[in-house]
Amino acid sequence: MEKELATLGKGVRCCSWNYCGKRLAVGYNDGSAAVHDSDSLSSSSTFSRSSKWTVHASSIKSIIWIPPDFGDAIACICVDGTLSLWEEAGEDAHSVTWKKCVVFESSGPRVLEVQFGFPTKYLKMVVAYSDGHVKVYELLDLLVLNKWQLQANFKNIVNSVSVFGKPTCTSASIAWSPRRGENQQSSFLLGFSSDLPQFNSCKMWEFEEPHQRWLPVAELALPEDRDDRVHALAWAPNIGRPFEVIAVATYKGIAIWHVWLESETDHRFSSEKIVLLSGHVGEVWQLEWDISGMTLASTGGDGMVRLWQSNLNGVWHEHATLDCGGGK
Numbered sequence: 001m002e003k004e005l006a007t008l009g010k011g012v013r014c015c016s017w018n019y020c021g022k023r024l025a026v027g028y029n030d031g032s033a034a035v036h037d038s039d040s041l042s043s044s045s046t047f048s049r050s051s052k053w054t055v056h057a058s059s060i061k062s063i064i065w066i067p068p069d070f071g072d073a074i075a076c077i078c079v080d081g082t083l084s085l086w087e088e089a090g091e092d093a094h095s096v097t098w099k100k101c102v103v104f105e106s107s108g109p110r111v112l113e114v115q116f117g118f119p120t121k122y123l124k125m126v127v128a129y130s131d132g133h134v135k136v137y138e139l140l141d142l143l144v145l146n147k148w149q150l151q152a153n154f155k156n157i158v159n160s161v162s163v164f165g166k167p168t169c170t171s172a173s174i175a176w177s178p179r180r181g182e183n184q185q186s187s188f189l190l191g192f193s194s195d196l197p198q199f200n201s202c203k204m205w206e207f208e209e210p211h212q213r214w215l216p217v218a219e220l221a222l223p224e225d226r227d228d229r230v231h232a233l234a235w236a237p238n239i240g241r242p243f244e245v246i247a248v249a250t251y252k253g254i255a256i257w258h259v260w261l262e263s264e265t266d267h268r269f270s271s272e273k274i275v276l277l278s279g280h281v282g283e284v285w286q287l288e289w290d291i292s293g294m295t296l297a298s299t300g301g302d303g304m305v306r307l308w309q310s311n312l313n314g315v316w317h318e319h320a321t322l323d324c325g326g327g328k
Helices: none
Strands: 012-018 023-028 032-038 047-054 060-065 073-078 083-089 097-104 111-116 124-129 133-139 148-155 169-176 187-194 202-208 213-220 232-235 244-250 253-263 268-277 284-289 295-300 304-310 316-323
Touching: 012 060, 023 060, 032 060, 032 073, 047 097, 060 111, 073 111, 111 169, 124 169, 124 187, 148 213, 169 232, 187 232, 202 244, 213 253, 213 268, 244 284, 244 295, 253 284, 253 295, 268 316
Parallel strands: 232 284
Antiparallel strands: 012 023, 023 032, 032 047, 060 073, 073 083, 083 097, 111 124, 124 133, 133 148, 169 187, 187 202, 202 213, 232 244, 244 253, 253 268, 284 295, 295 304, 304 316
């Protein structure tokens, strides 16, 4: 039996679910944002709007929760490329407001995507831009969300010596490693949808602590796939496997990759494309793993949500399909 959980109103463009606090952040076409909270006293688990405020003059295209270790805060990306961070303030539930922490103005290339790494020593934020660059920021004061320092600025290419033209990127996809811990290397995946293939293919970037630099340690694309634009990425939680499982969506379908550390001494990685999953009609918009890293959910322009699983023999199949009413 279907039931309505929340009424979001007209003009919704994007939303983001906070798993820890059971909260929903919503971005609107008019540049406003809202937060909906679960009614813990209700047995029906409905959501009601607790706050709504104006973020920017232009539409919000993406809204992301900052890791809960740093309180209740969100990042908003607007269609003009402006990135802003907002933090919830207030002494009690009746006096809650959202205050602006910092704004990264878009005077040049537009911000396409932002994601936050799982906290280790510092909170890291990776930002992808429309010119193919990626910037990594660190939060200097864990209690203040406006003190960010630029740690690195590089291009999403494997061979940094080669000279490429300036790409025009329409979208970017980022996925941080879900591994946590003080001794865990910071790493993330990045892929673009651009007019220059060298920037598109999914690369795994890892932070080299001794030299304080980011290095591309793996490229998840076969030679014949390197022209493919990346539409979505997802890094599966690891529950004890000796390898990482990563999903990469292009126009060809959803590729499942295994990546493992080949040598501890020189820190070399190997990767293998296990299967290409097909079923969606048109572009895949989003990929999401379950908490066990065993089931992959995908959705796209055909308005379908598909669940994918592998059996004990490692053979992947479509486990379930949900029709959400058609795409664009």
